[in-house]
Amino acid sequence: DAKTTQPTSMDCAEGRAANLPCNHSTISGNEYVYWYRQIHSQGPQYIIHGLKNNETNEMASLIITEDRKSSTLILPHATLRDTAVYYCIVRGSSNTGKLIFGQGTTLQVKP
Amino acid sequence: GAGVSQSPSNKVTEKGKDVELRCDPISGHTALYWYRQRLGQGLEFLIYFQGNSAPDKSGLPSDRFSAERTGESVSTLTIQRTQQEDSAVYLCASRHGSGDEQFFGPGTRLTVL
Numbered sequence: 001d002a003k004t005t006q007p008t009s010m011d012c013a014e015g016r017a018a019n020l021p022c023n024h025s026t027i028s029g030n031e032y033v034y035w036y037r038q039i040h041s042q043g044p045q046y047i048i049h050g051l052k053n054n055e056t057n058e059m060a061s062l063i064i065t066e067d068r069k070s071s072t073l074i075l076p077h078a079t080l081r082d083t084a085v086y087y088c089i090v091r092g093s094s095n096t097g098k099l100i101f102g103q104g105t106t107l108q109v110k111p
Numbered sequence: 112g113a114g115v116s117q118s119p120s121n122k123v124t125e126k127g128k129d130v131e132l133r134c135d136p137i138s139g140h141t142a143l144y145w146y147r148q149r150l151g152q153g154l155e156f157l158i159y160f161q162g163n164s165a166p167d168k169s170g171l172p173s174d175r176f177s178a179e180r181t182g183e184s185v186s187t188l189t190i191q192r193t194q195q196e197d198s199a200v201y202l203c204a205s206r207h208g209s210g211d212e213q214f215f216g217p218g219t220r221l222t223v224l
Binding site: 032034042043044045046049087096097098099100101102103104 | 142216218
């Protein structure tokens with residue numbers, strides 16, 4: 001499974017866009033990029049995933065570079081409730097779907 | 112609808128004792144995963160069940176760890192002869208067979224004294 005690299009922590013002002021980067025330079029052609037987040041003392045929550053096209057849903061947007069070596073998760077209008085650890089995961093090519101979590105980025109949204 | 116539930120929410124045990132953790136997946140979800148999360152760390156995959164197929168046990172850290180699942184229902188994770196390094200939050204997730212999203216339970220916090 002491809003390894004991901006994320007900044008340890010980031011701050012964002014409430015109401016502004018939060019842009020969370022992720023590097024996955026060894027990603028292979030059939031591997032997807034997944035984003036989950038974990039709010040304190042809760043289980044992780046799925047946000048979004050993509051292969052090579054940009055994706056958008058009600059929670060966030062995912063921008064994947066053309067070479068697929070990096071991606072950015074965008075929370076368009078961050079709120080205090082978006083404070084969490086955000087995990088960028090490259091899903092293994094097997095069909096088990098098991099997720100390999102790194103350390104993630106701790107996003108602190110400040111008023 | 113009901114999400115993934117886990118019990119107990121907290122478990123304190125003494126070193127050397129056996130513990131059993133329970134996971135109730137979302138009804139109809141054929142895939143079930145167990146993960147472990149040590150304090151301040153990311154999640155570590157432990158084991159995966161898919162229907163009646165042989166489970167993927169590649170993440171179990173030692174033979175003290177085992178898990179069972181009957182059909183597509185409840186799963187139990189058993190840790191025998193617990194050690195202090197087993198202290199962690201144990202998370203269960205389930206996924207619909209054709210889906211991409213894993214739904215996580217709230218976890219069981221295990222403390223081994």
